[in-house]
Amino acid sequence: MRLPLGLAIAAALVSTPPLTAQPTTRSFDRVLLLEPQGATSAGVSLGDLDRDGDLDIVLAKGRHWPLQDMVLRNDGRGHFETAPLRAEADRTYSAALADLDGDGDLDIVSSNDRPDEKLVYLNDGTGRFQVASRFGAPEWSTRYVTVAELNGDQRPDLIVANRGGNTPGGVRSFVCLNDGKGAFPSCAPIATSSATIIVAADLDRDGKIDLFVPHRDGGRNLVFWNDGTGTFRAAPVEIGPEHSSIRAAAVGDLDGDGVTDLVVGDMSTGLFVYRGEGSRRFAEPTPIDAGRTVPSALVIADLNKDGHADLVVGNDQLPGVVLFGQPAAAALRFTRTTWNDGLGAVYAIAVGDLDGDGWPDIAAARSDAPNALWFSDASAAKARP
Numbered sequence: 001m002r003l004p005l006g007l008a009i010a011a012a013l014v015s016t017p018p019l020t021a022q023p024t025t026r027s028f029d030r031v032l033l034l035e036p037q038g039a040t041s042a043g044v045s046l047g048d049l050d051r052d053g054d055l056d057i058v059l060a061k062g063r064h065w066p067l068q069d070m071v072l073r074n075d076g077r078g079h080f081e082t083a084p085l086r087a088e089a090d091r092t093y094s095a096a097l098a099d100l101d102g103d104g105d106l107d108i109v110s111s112n113d114r115p116d117e118k119l120v121y122l123n124d125g126t127g128r129f130q131v132a133s134r135f136g137a138p139e140w141s142t143r144y145v146t147v148a149e150l151n152g153d154q155r156p157d158l159i160v161a162n163r164g165g166n167t168p169g170g171v172r173s174f175v176c177l178n179d180g181k182g183a184f185p186s187c188a189p190i191a192t193s194s195a196t197i198i199v200a201a202d203l204d205r206d207g208k209i210d211l212f213v214p215h216r217d218g219g220r221n222l223v224f225w226n227d228g229t230g231t232f233r234a235a236p237v238e239i240g241p242e243h244s245s246i247r248a249a250a251v252g253d254l255d256g257d258g259v260t261d262l263v264v265g266d267m268s269t270g271l272f273v274y275r276g277e278g279s280r281r282f283a284e285p286t287p288i289d290a291g292r293t294v295p296s297a298l299v300i301a302d303l304n305k306d307g308h309a310d311l312v313v314g315n316d317q318l319p320g321v322v323l324f325g326q327p328a329a330a331a332l333r334f335t336r337t338t339w340n341d342g343l344g345a346v347y348a349i350a351v352g353d354l355d356g357d358g359w360p361d362i363a364a365a366r367s368d369a370p371n372a373l374w375f376s377d378a379s380a381a382k383a384r385p
Contacts, residue, residue, distance in 0.1 A: 026304050028322065028339035028362055028374040034072060034080070035370050040064055042347040043094035043144075044365035046354070047106045049073065050127030055352045057363060058085070058108060059371055060095040063347070069095060069110065073127060078355030078375065085129060090116040093196075094348065098147040098156040101182030109135075109158060111145035118142060118160070122182060135176050135184035136160055143216075148200035148209045151177060151230030158184055163216055164194030173198060173213065177230055190232050193219055201251045203260050204280050214246035214264050221246070221264070225280070239274060240264075240285055247347075248298035252309045254325060255332055263288075263311065265295025271313060273332065289336065294318055301351040303360050303376065312339075314346025314364055322362075344369025 034057070043060030050056065050073060057072040057080065066089035072080040085095075091113040100107040101122060108121040108129055118136045121129035135158065136142070144161040151157065155178035164170030170193025176184035194217040203210040208226040213236070215221055221244055222236035239262070248265035255261065259276035264285075266272065271293045272285035288311070297314030304310065308325035311334070315321075319342040323334035339362060340346065348365040355361065359376035366372070 026322075026324075026359065026376045026378065027337060028376060030375040030377055031340075032078065032373045032375070033370045034059070034082075034363075034372055035070075038344055038366060038369040038371075039067055040367050041067075041365040041371050042367065043092065043111075044348045044350045044363050044371065045095050045097045045108075046350045046352040046363060047097040049097075049106055049123065051105060051125070052076070054356065055354055056080075056127065057350075057354075058095045058097065059365060060092040060110070060348070061365075062089060062091040062112075063093060063367055064091065064113075066090050066116070067092075071127070071129070074354060076356050078361075078373070085110075085121065086131065090119075092116075093142065094144045096145050096147045096158075100147075100156055100178065102155070107182060109145050109147060111142045111160065113143070114139050114141050118145075120183065133183040133185075136174060136187055140174075141165070141171060143196040144198065146198050146200045150175065150200075150209050150226060152228060153178070153180070155180055157230060158187075159198045159200055159211060160187070161195040161198045161213075162192075163196050164192075165217055167194075170194050170217075170219070175230060175232070188231065190224060191236060192222065193217075196247050197249050199249050199251050199262075201260060203251065203262075203276075205260075212249060212251060212262055214249045215244045216246060218243045218245060220244065223280075237280070239282055240272075245269075247296050248314075250298050250300045250311075252300035254300070254309050254311075256308065256327065263298060263300065265293070265298045265313065267294060267296065267316070271295050271298075271311075275332075286332070288332065288334070289313075289321060289323060293321065297346045297349045297364070299349045299351050301360060303351065305359070310334075312349055312351060312362060314340070314349050315342070316345040318342050320346060320349075320362075320364075339374045340364060340372070341369075 040063040042063040054076040061067040069085040105123040110119040122132040146159040158176040172189035174187040176187040211224040224232040262274040274282040311323040326333040344366040
C-alpha cells in the first residue's frame with residue numbers, strides 16, 4: 001500500500017524523535033486467529049468476565065452492517081471457547097467492560113451505530129449476559145463508548161462518541177450518567193462535531209476526569225475540563241492543527257516527567273504526540289515514526305515491563321508497530337519492532353496477558369481480516385531503528 005501524500009510530506013518536512021538501535025526484549029510473531037475469516041470488526045476488549053482469574057475477550061462486530069458480537073472465554077492458557085454475546089446481530093463499533101451495577105463482576109456497554117439501539121448488558125456473575133437497559137437514541141451515529149467515573153459518585157458513567165461525517169454543523173457526542181443501578185436514563189450533549197473516539201483521563205491532575213476529543217472529519221481537536229459534577233460547561237480548548245482526521249488516540253506520560261501527554265493517530269498525516277506542559281497546556285504536535293504509519297488504532301502500555309510507556313500502533317493495510325519507550329525525560333526515544341501481517345485495517349487493540357506467561361500480548365479487531373492475538377515472546381530479532 002502506498003502511503004497517503006500527507007504522510008510523505010510529513011516525513012520529508014518535519015523532524016521526528018529518534019528511534020534507537022537498541023534491541024527490544026519482546027517480539028510478536030506467534031499468532032492465533034480468533035476466527036476463520038475476516039469480517040467488519042471494530043472493537044476488542046479484555047477482562048475477567050467469569051471471575052476465574054484470567055482475561056477473556058469481547059469482540060465488537062458489525063461495522064456498517066449487522067453481525068453478532070462474540071464472547072471468547074479463556075482457559076488461562078490462551079485457548080478460547082467462543083459464543084455470541086446474544087442471538088441478534090447489530091452494528092457494534094465498541095464494547096466497553098466495567099462493573100456498572102456494583103455487584104463485583106464486569107458488565108458490557110455496546111456502542112451500536114444507527115439505527116440500532118445502544119445496549120447495556122449485565123453479567124450474571126458467570127460471564128453470561130442479558131440486555132438490561134438501553135441508553136441514548138437509536139439514530140445516533142455512535143462509534144465508540146468510553147466508561148469513566150465523572151461525577152464523584154463512584155459509579156461508572158458513559159461518554160458516547162458520535163461521528164458527524166458530512167452532516168452540516170456536525171453532531172454532538174454525549175455524557176450519560178449512571179443512575180446507581182447500572183442504567184443510563186438521561187444523556188447530556190457535549191459540544192463536538194465529529195468523533196470516533198473520546199479519551200477520558202485526569203489531564204490536569206485535579207482529581208476530575210477530563211475529556212480529550214480528537215476530530216475525525218477535518219476539524220479541530222478539543223479538550224473538555226470537568227467541573228467535578230460530570231458536566232463540561234466551560235468552552236472546550238482547541239488543540240492541534242486546524243484540520244485533523246483522527247481515528248485513534250490515547251493518553252499517558254511518555255517522557256516520565258509526571259505530566260500527561262496526548263497521542264493521536266491521524267489517518268492522513270501519521271502518529272503524533274502533544275507533550276503535556278502542565279497548567280492545562282500542551283506543546284505543538286511532534287511526529288513519531290514519521291512517514292511509516294497509517295494509524296487506525298493505538299494503545300499505551302508497558303509491553304516489556306521496564307517501567308516505561310510503550311506505544312502499540314495498528315495500521316490500515318500495513319503491519320503494526322510497537323515503539324518501546326526509552327528513559328529520556330528531555331526527548332522521546334523509542335525502539336521499533338513490528339507485529340501483524342498488514343492485512344485489513346486494525347480498528348482496535350487491547351493489551352493483556354492472555355496465555356498466562358506473565359507478559360502482555362496484543363489482541364486486535366480487524367476489518368476485512370481475521371481478528372487475532374499476537375503473543376509476546378523473548379526475541380530481539382526484529383528490533384531496528
